[in-house]
Amino acid sequence: MRSLHHCPAPAKLNLFLHVVGRRADGYHLLQSVFQLIDRSDTLHFDLRDDERIVRTNEVPGVPEEQDLIVRALRLLQAQYRRRHGRLPPGIEVTVEKILPMGGGLGGGSSDAATALMAANHLWQAGLTQQELMDVGLPLGADIPFFLFGQAAFVEGVGEALQPVPGPDCWYVVVEPGVSVPTPAIFSAPDLTRDTRPVTIADFSSSLAVSGRQLSFGKNDLQDVAERLFPPVAEAVAWLGSYGEARMTGSGACVFCAFSGERDADQVLAQVPGKWKAWKAQSLGSHPMKSLLQINEL
Structure with a gap:
């Protein structure tokens, strides 16, 4: 398989969000329930003949080098090389963006999580869900949630996740x-x-x-x-x-x-x-x- 198109990157809602403390390094300690909803960005992936990670279209306000999608794929590419001793093929990513930036919906993090899932599949990299979450965490605390893939009770700085039944509404x-x-x-x-x-x-x-x-x-x-x-x-x-x-x-x-x-x-x-x-x-x-x-x- 050399392509994976129409990949959804759904938004999340914080059904509540409490700040319960602050760590010595300044990070805030949170509690929340994250709920996935069926409003999504859509991503398309195509393997390349070289090793480059390329975003094919402009995303207003997000330079390619700063895009969480590109950064996440490069981290996964490096993880692949450590595991398999070589680099996987590069990937072209096209982003259909409808989730607003600065909206609290987790759009950028969701895009990155979908990219990690898609590349793991296309590259046959073999990473588990937890391993993908570990790859994504340094880029943003919301990314592991989208890889977790269900409503979650969230603690810490956003990295501690437990499944919880969300409301059907x-x-x-x-x-x-x-x-x-x-x-x-x-x-x-x-x-x-x-x-x-x-x-x-x-x-x-x-x-x-x-x-x-x-x-x-x-x-x-x-x-x-x-x-x-x-x-x-x-x-x-x-x-x-x-x-x-x-x-x-x-x-x-x-x-x-x-x-x-x-x-x-x-x-x-x-x-x-x-x-x-x-x-x-x-x-x-x-x-x-x-x-x-x-x-x-």
């Missing part, structure tokens, strides 16, 4: 039109850093998706983001009139859960024209898993 997601830089949120002096730790059992027993409500915990980063970026606060206030609205990640996207697609459609029809908004359904597992199994038949 629909979400309306609003893009407020701003890109929120993560460092600006985590460096804010008024960020809450001492939320009481919770357990998976706390989440599982308290999670309620009923009608237009999703409620457990909060996003500790939201107050800071609303203060620094007023459009986030405006989107939370508007969407909050239909249910419990919450920011995902460090922002800027805002979401609200609904038990059915019809309810989501009704709210989506009311979204002010100044915002981009869309609906998405929760995913039980990463769609690349079934795609790769099909290609192995």
